[in-house]
Structures are given as structure tokens and as C-alpha cells.
Amino acid sequence: MSQSSLNVTLMFTAYGSPRPLNYLFFTFTLLVYLTSVFANIFLMLVIYVESSLHKPMYIFLFNLAINGLIGSSAVCPKIMDHLLSDIQQSSLEDCLIQVFWINVYGTGAYTILTVMAYDRYVSICKPLQYHSIMTPTKVKQLLAVVNFFPVSSITFQVYLTSRLPMCSYTIHKLFCDNLAVVNLSCIKSALVNLYGICVIIGLVVLPACVVALSYVKILTVSLKTSKEAQKKALSTCTPHLITFINFSLATLFSVIYNRINLHLPGEINILMSLHFVLIPPLLHPIIYGIRTQEIRKCVVKIIRKQRVFAGSFDIFV
Template sequence: MLNFNVTLIFMAYGAPGPLNYGVFFVTLVTYLATMFANMILMLVIYCDTSLHKPMYIFLFNLAVNGLIGSSAVLPNIMSNLIDNMKNISYNNCLLQVFFINFYAGCAYGILTVMAYDRYVSICKPLQYHNIMTPAKVGLLIGVVYIFPMWFLAVQLHFTSSLPLCRYTINKLFCDNLAVVSLACFKSALVDLYGLVGVVIFIVCPLSLVIMSYVRILFVSLKASANAKKKALKTCAPHLITFINFSSASLFSVIYNRFSNYLPKELNVFMSIHFILIPPLLHPLIYGMRTESISKSLKKILQKKVFAFEFHLKSEDNMKKSAFSCLN
């Protein structure tokens, strides 16, 4: 690696002050809420065997992916907000680039296979169990994780091969475009590879999701009112989640292109929106909009409360028995 011992400096933070402390507090609360919400969702799906179905397995992986994306960036951002030194080693910067892109690519991949699952469920209900077999679900999840990992490893190799002539990043965290812009010259190969990545990880998933919902819409229009209502209830959480993530991605693209021309406050919000908001909203949307998950969560909580009350009553009875024996 050409830039093994290089240290990069973030210029977007400014000195610690009221704005930084306010952003730190909001980021900390959101990060903790994100960890809690995703872990609760994962726990509910893991504990309730009735949720061991393709849709919920994909949702479990979406929660895991949200934890990866948040943990890859937010702790570093919070540290820089209150620290006087706003720097990062080049190696750690590349690692951050990898995990941010991995989070984005996997999120779109998981949302795409979830759309496919909804399409099979609604358009081919009698063949659902023959199509969405455990082997196929495992294959889809494997592709969602392994292909982005391989593709991004190659991208990271290309990026790290560029010699640097600048060492300051005018953003809150590292992304591939920010690192490439520090290079002494532009590489047509790196630009082309990045464009291919956009097509594979954004354009193709978006097209597949749209195609799936067009087919679902056509089938739903011919169905009964009850079937339409059921289809809407099934698809609503996924649609809301997909639109939310796509909006956040659009914010990120706008930020990457126009960050130098935006006010600092707007710059700060748009830079962390992509990592901050979707991982928190996804489990909340599914927790509130999916009846099966809500019921499972209530069931688990009731069991815990019942077990706690039983434990307290047992202790109380033991104390009464001991008191009676003494008398």
C-alpha cells in the first residue's frame, strides 16, 4: 500500500462547541436506540419459532446489517465531535469506506430479496414453499453478503493503489469518493468501477423492486377486497422501509456532490442521515406495522412478567413458611 503511514484530517467538524455537543447527544441517543431496537427485533425473531420463515429471516439480516452500518461510523463520529484531534489513519479510513459501502450494498440486496419474497407470496401463493425453500433462502442471503464483499474488496484495492497529494477530508467520515478525490490524479479505471458498482448495487435492485411491485399490483387489482387488504398489509412495511432507505441514499448522493456548497448545519445532517436514520427506522417500522412481530414481542414480554411475578410469589411464600416454622 502506497499510503501505509498516512494520517488524514477531517475538516467538517470544527472546534468542540454547542453545535458539536448537540450533534453528539443526538447521535449518541440515536445510536443507543438503534442498537436496542435492532437487537430486540433480532431476539424476537430468534426466540419465536413461528417467525422462522423467509421474510423474517431476511428481516433478521436487515437488522444485523443496520448494526454493522451504525457501528462502523457513529462511534468514530461521536469521538471526533468532542475531541480536539479530528484525524484517522489511512488504513482505518479505508476500512470505514468498506463497511459503509458494505452496509449500503447489503441493505439494498436484502430489501430486494424481501421484495422477491413478497412477489412469490402474493403472485404464486400455492408454489411459495416450493420456491422459497431453506436452501434458496440460504443462497439468496449468501449472495447478498458475499458478492458485495468481493466487489468492494476489489474497489478498495483500486482506491488504495492511488498515491495521495492531499490529506484533508471535508466530511464527517470517510467514503470512497472523498478518498479518491485526495489522489494526485484521476483514475478512469476507479471511476468506471465505481459507476459499475452504482449500477449493480442501486440501479439493478431498484429496478427489480419496481418490477416486483408492478406484478404485485396487477395481481392485487384482480383479487377480492379482502385479498387486496391483506396484500397491502403484507407489503406496507417493506415499501416504507425501501422508500426510506432510497431517500437516505439520495440524500447521501446529493451530499457527496454538493457538500462544499452547503451550510455547515445542513452539511452535518445530510452527511450522517444515511447512517443515522434508516438503521433505527427499519426495526421500528416492522415492529409497529407487522402484526406477527408485535404479537411475538407481547408474548415474550408477558412470559417475562409472569415469570418475574411467579418468582416474587415464590420468594414471598418461602418467607411466610420460614416465619411459620419459627413461630
């Protein structure tokens, strides 16, 4: 596709005509987005500052927080801008950039959650071998894999989509997704569809199966241990399991929204669209902050340090 083709203008029809209710949705989106950004950045700072959290589980969690920032930031600012605009439009180039970051967010979350499940599996099922298996080198290798495959796979997917000739310029969604752009094409490309299926299987279905298998193994081993060991296993796995289920439900809603042409009221349309990119990035740091005892202790420790520092400063003032 030529550079001039990338500069064509696409129109979004899902917003409808400007109305007072748009300001309510704008305020809601802004508040949730800012809270999500704050929660993820705060969690990242806690993990970075506290040396006791420099462990594989929390390093992976740090990357999950980055992933959440990518997902929400790829969509929310654009939606808020469109909610207050008389005309909702975007260039095809900007649309493809948004598709890239949304898909990196979605596939990246699954790969990160998969290595987190693997970490929990090794911790519970092979506790004596944990430190010899989850070495710093191994953690770096896993991080390289969970970042390389989503980025490289989605880069090629977006490239294939960008090569399709456009015959339509209207998107009946709130933001760009790969299927919506593909449907604007004059042709039906078997290669694009086949590659899209491969991406879903390789970076969504397969990781989900690995997570499920890990928890089957964890459950099998936990049932053979003492009540105290079972309680410890449950406390360490619950945040990850809740996070995985939450993201999977968000993905399911997104698939239904993208694949099925439902004639929904504008309000429901907006909420279904935002669920995938707003709710998981908001809930993940909150879930881990509340359910993980180590993080709670570190947060309390940081707050106490700040109070001591503030009190010392007040004395000199």
C-alpha cells in the same frame, strides 16, 4: 500502496473548531445510535426466539437488522469521538476500513431489500407455489448471494482505491467515503471511476429496478383479487415498501452530500451526513415492529412471558 502510505494521517475539516454545540450533536447522535442498536438487537432476538417467525421474510429481516448495525456502527462512534476532539484526524488505513463497511452497508441493504421484494412477489403472485419455491435451501442460496456480492465487490473497490497515490490529506466531510479518498489522489484513475459506476449500477440501480418491477407485478395481481386479498397484500407489503422508500431517500441525500460540494452550515452538514447511517437502521425495526402483525403478537407474547416469570419469581422471594 505501501504500509507506510496507509499510516498517513488524514484531517477532517467539516467539524470546524470545537464549540459548545458539539455536545448537543454528540448527545443526539449517541441517543439515536443507542436506540437504533437496541431496536435492531431486540428485533433480532424476537425473530430468533420465536419459532413462528422462522420464515423467509423474517430471516431476511434478521439480516437487514444486522446490516443496519454495521452501517451505524461504522460511522457513529467515529463521529462522536471527533465531535469531542480538538483535532479530527484518522489514518488512511482506518479511513479505508470505514469506507469498506459503509459501502457494504449501503449495497447490502439494497440486495437484502431486493430478495425481500422477491419473497413478497412469490407470496402474493404465486401463493400455491410459495413453499416449493422458497425452500430452506433457496433461502440460504439467496442469503449467500446478497452477502457475497456486496462484500466481494466492495473489497475490490477499496483495494483499487488503496493503490492510488495520495497528494492531499484533507477530507471536507464528517467521515470517510470512497469518493472523498479517491479525490485525494494525485491521478484520475479511469479504472476506479468505471468500477465505481459498475458497483452502483449492479448493486444499487439494478436491485432498485427489481424491487420496482416486483411491486408492479404485485399491484397487477392484487387488482384482480378480492378486497380481502388486496387488504392482506397491502398489510404484508407496506412495511417493506416504506423501508425501501426510506432507504432510497437516505441514499439520495447521501449521494447529493458526497457528489456536490455544497457550502452548508455545520449543523446541516452533520444532519445530512448522519441521515444515511442513523435514520434507516433506526426506522426499519420500528416500521416492521409496528406494521407487521406477526411481530407485534410475538413481542406481546414475550412481554407476557416475562411478566409471568417475574411474578413467579416474586412468589418464591
